[in-house]
Amino acid sequence: MQLIDFELPLPFLKANNTGQIISYSYQAEEIFDLSQGVLLNLIDEGSIKKFENARAIAGKNMCFEANLKTKTSQITLFDVYITWDHEHNAYMQFAVKEKDNERLFEKLQELQNRLAATDFELYEKKEMLERTLLRLDELSGPFIPLSNSIAYIPLFGDITQEKISIISERCYHAVSNGEYSLNLIDVTSVGYIYDDGVLKLKEMIKGLRLITGGEVKLIGMSPKHTPIFHKYNFESIVETNHSLSKVLNMSVS
Amino acid sequence: MSKGEELAGILLKGSVTDAWDYIEKYNHLSNLEIYQDIITPAMIYVGQLWENFEITVADEHLASGVCDFILARLASKYKSKSEDHDAPKAMFLCLEGEQHNVGLKMTASLFEEKKWDVKFFGANLxxxxxxxxxxxxxxxxxxxxxxxxxxxxxxxxxxxxxxxxPKKPTILVGGRLTSMYNLQTFAANNPLIITNLYELNEWISNYQMEGRTNAIN
Structure with missing residues (x-):
């Protein structure tokens, strides 16, 4: 076993195909107990297979994680950089990895501590509530075919982005299975309209027009809704000044 | 692909929601069956991926973090504070330096299901x-x-x-090494070596049905 006398950025070992250490650097000697002269003595039992696997594909330069025994610790995680020569001697450099992972482990530990304090009964009730809210959103915009060519979508409750996302998805699916030339979105039963909700509704109207190639009308608008639809320039993409009965009379006549 | 490999893939993605949805598919199974036949093989497979250079220790920790969530949620299905003041008591801990406590959690949970009074000290005690x-x-x-x-x-x-x-408790020893070493030779006073959870579950049932002495025999 020979000490090599030049400066390297990381501890270095050279071992032959049977795991005998042939040469080492000062830094390696400082970190590892090299008295036995055998690589196996430095490797934690759980990492031996990795070295065996690396040897099996000798010839390929690689870097892998392994737990090694140092002079101060029975088990320390290293990145092992390994290259081979034509006689299957391994040239290895070792970078301690524990510090890199420390923050991640601390974060994980924090999460585990929180987990230990979690009341899963409450957690499950919260999930149930979320599912109920989702269902409510689904039911707040039913798709009703009035005839082969007229679709009616009455909206209920407040207009939020989440609600319109759910409704629009269902409506796109429904219109693509028919040939609706007139799509009526009824806002008579709408309460408060949120900005992100109205933007999503605009997207939905454009989507319906694109899929059906037909007309979309916003009906049942009350004076309280006018400012927000005006703010987002709905007049430019959709007719807004009708009631359901008026539109139906027009389409019958 | 086995259930363990499927779950391992989900755990390594780090999504607790997906992992729980996967476990929910097997809600007809008991916790014991889920622990032994799905979660244990998944965690063994994660270890094999590390051995095969496919993942890092950080990935392993992520998987075990997500697994922790699943275990806590599964355990909560049956968890209730034992009202019985005479309920037998069991405490669980990992040896100093040991961080892997997934198996220990599953073990503690099985005792809790059977209404034992349980204290879980976790890793590195x-x-x-x-x-x-x-x-x-x-x-x-x-x-x-x-x-x-x-x-x-x-x-x-x-x-x-x-x-x-003074009470001479029964000592149980479990963990990855039980299948690799004869742990009796590394322990004092003949502890019970637990190599799988079905065996453990039967032992707990015997303990309760026949009393402590018979269970040990």
């Missing part, structure tokens, strides 16, 4: 603290987990100190 806790709480069973071979010499120390406890 030095022997003096373990002994102090055992002296004060007087458990009937102490479960130890060891997964790293370099920690094996400590097993003798732990198993030995517990023999001085």
């Amino acid at each position: 030095p022997v003096q603290y373990a002994l102090k806790a055992a002296k004060e709480w007087e458990p009937d069973v102490i479960g130890l987990s060891v997964s790293i071979a370099t920690h094996l010499p400590k097993l003798k120390e732990y198993t030995e100190v517990f023999t001085y406890l």
